[in-house]
Amino acid sequence: MKPSPSTSRRSKNRALLYVLLAAVAVFYAVSWIRTGDSLRMGQSISRFPVDHATK
Amino acid sequence: MSSLTSLTAGTLNESSVGDYIQLLKPRVMSLVVFTGWVGLMLAPGYIHPFIAFVSVLCIALGAGAAGAINMWYDRDIDAIMSRTQYRPLPAGKISPQDALTFGVVLSVISTWIMLTLVGWVPALLLAISILFYVFVYTMYLKRATPQNIVIGGAAGALPPMIGWACVSGDISWASFCLFLIIFMWTPPHFWALALYRHEDYAKAGVPMLPVTHGIRSTQWHILVYTLMMVPVTFLPYFLGFLGTIYLSCSLILGAGMIFLSLKTMAKHYEKSAKQLFVYSIFYLFLLFLAMVGEKLL
16 A cells, blocks of 8 residues: 555655764764763873863 | 851852852753743643743753752862853852752752652653753763763753653653754854863863864864754754744754854854854754744744
8 A cells, every 4th residue: 555645754754863863873973982082080181182272 | 057168269258149040050041941941832732831830940940950069069160260250159159068058959849849740751851951960061071071062962952851741741752853953052052162262171171172172173073063953953844843934944043053153164263153152042042932933823
């Protein structure tokens, strides 16, 4: 049986949502890998590569 | 009384009601309350006006309580940064002990009222929002990683879900979309502030992105995160719970965000970064206003 236009549109939109969510998740994961370096207790920000006072 | 408590800033001055209001971060609270109210307005179902009022009040009190505990914990760095040095704690107007007690009591009261008068789902979300903001963002992320506001943004993004759950008693894709919009709006918003305040953050040792990875990297991050956020704001339309009025508004407002993010890429970025920071506040406000407008029309 052929799905009604509204059902088909709804499933398309749901697919769009999943694609967008997957893209966001990948984006956040990459962002975390690139800049998610953490300071341990007692460490100062100077351990990061940038000269924070001038750059 | 804790007025005898010694402070790093010096002796304790007399505190007023205004100081306690300041402790609740009223400007942050206003946006939190507004987005929470929008969630409540958009949710399917009926809510008694009195319960709706109580719900919004609980969201406001919970947000304020988290803000007060944040100010208690951050009093050392607030005293160093010029933007925050006049807050009630570093200014010596409220003792740390009073601020902490105030925050904890308000947290408990707001969650308890939400639980008893509104429902367990919004109460749970409110508790998660407060606990996440205090323990995950304030006590860990903020001082540990340049991803602090990226992950920490989840706390500020919960209010529309809380408002929604106050009416429907559940969590849906639609309310998750509202969460996602604020979650993705938070990084460009705070990085714009951090761009023109980066020396302040560096002085206090807070690892904000411009401090740890430089200005250029932050400018790129703002642009890319904005480009990711704008399509997410179209989701309510594509999921079918808001129409073309909202879509048109989100397109126009989103174009403004992209334009200012591009402008912030310039070598002399300070003025544009300030403009982006201010615009982003109005952006979120107007975007959520468009949602309610669409719903009411």
